[in-house]
Amino acid sequence: MLTVILAIGREILRGRVQDTNSWTLARRLTGLGHEVVRIAACDDDLVAIVREVRRAAEDGATLVVTTGGLGPTDDDRTLQALADATDCPLALHPEARDLVAERYEALARTGAVADGGMTAPREKMAWIPVGAAPLPNPVGAAPGIWLEAGPTIYVALPGVPAEMRAILEHAVAPVLAARAPGAVYAERRIVTRARDESAIAPLLRRLGQELPQVYAKSRPTRFGSEARLEVFASAWGKDRDEVEARLARAVALLREALGEAPADG
């Protein structure tokens, strides 16, 4: 599915924290057979988030994965923005409320919070768009959510990386693997003997003409203490064998033209 990843939080825009979630998601969703077409980070402002969700629709995305903005404070606005953008208003979801309540009761038993009872800020995390399902959070308090609205799946995950990864692996990746459109993705990387990117531009052009299904891109890298070029080749296809055969052909052409550094880096 065409996919947009959206990281929400002013701390990212201020450079206060590095957004590692988008990188994790890009790698994982690509491996599951989904094509990430854009990654964006925006402020935790309702108008800004709604605008980004609408832009994902302009991009043709049918999978939108957000991180951040699910917590108990007033600047956690992701679910309100999804509700506004999809016309699925927020409602208190009993199962989500149970998940939140159980989490705080457990935290109170260990002394991590003073009082395990339900409060308005805690309950806020269980107000999710109508039609959405909560995704249990094995690490923190805020459930993720899974919402299908029109042609699009929206997955909202917490911003804390450990929580994001836990929900991704437990609840999201298995379902998205099954929803991948029968596409397989494969990539190969070779560190070449070449050092001059300007000299390999014609080669990459010929490769693109001969194997248009393969995307090959050069990048300066180091090989030991030497400046070298790596070439990263990737391809999508319906069939694993076909994709691997195309990549093998591309790698053979690149090695023939450029040579390969003595051991693959």
Next chain:
Amino acid sequence: MLTVILAIGREILRGRVQDTNSWTLARRLTGLGHEVVRIAACDDDLVAIVREVRRAAEDGATLVVTTGGLGPTDDDRTLQALADATDCPLALHPEARDLVAERYEALARTGAVADGGMTAPREKMAWIPVGAAPLPNPVGAAPGIWLEAGPTIYVALPGVPAEMRAILEHAVAPVLAARAPGAVYAERRIVTRARDESAIAPLLRRLGQELPQVYAKSRPTRFGSEARLEVFASAWGKDRDEVEARLARAVALLREALGEAPADG
């Protein structure tokens, strides 16, 4: 200035490399007094890049900083996209051509490239939008560019982080510091004794009412082996003393209500 950061390159969308440039730029531009409103990563596709540049205008950005897509290969398309989006067509820039030529002559002298002469892929890096100025690249071959078109400054930097940082520090930051709209930005972080984010939501709401110029945000963190909350408070203003005084007031209120962990983390 309202700022959009745009990272260009399919390798980011595939999770093949982590986009660290946007983080570096967000931190640095914020410190210089510019307000980053969005960060995006898109494919090295002409239509996709033009669309992102137009979206920056929709966001009201008057500063757009791009990374990636300045090199010699056919999939380096950033300058063509800036040309298309701003109606400043590409032209061979004599000074940019000299910069590229000198770089390859020097590389040939050290044996890093076989031939130091000008070729079409090398010259491509000197075709820049009409009205743009090249920014010397002390690390690699592709110059950055500085383009003012209408109300907006476009700064295009290479994707290789060492090249990006070198041009940023040598050629871009000094000018952008002088162009900052007299704004100062400051931030404070305290690690509190609090552990329960849901319990501090009402406090952050009161703080926002009392000090609307201060943005305060809580985030789970660790303090030694203990789960704690950090609160990150930031403010913009015209005057350094005024901004610092507001932040000091916010920090005092937070410490009074939450306590501070024994030593600042």
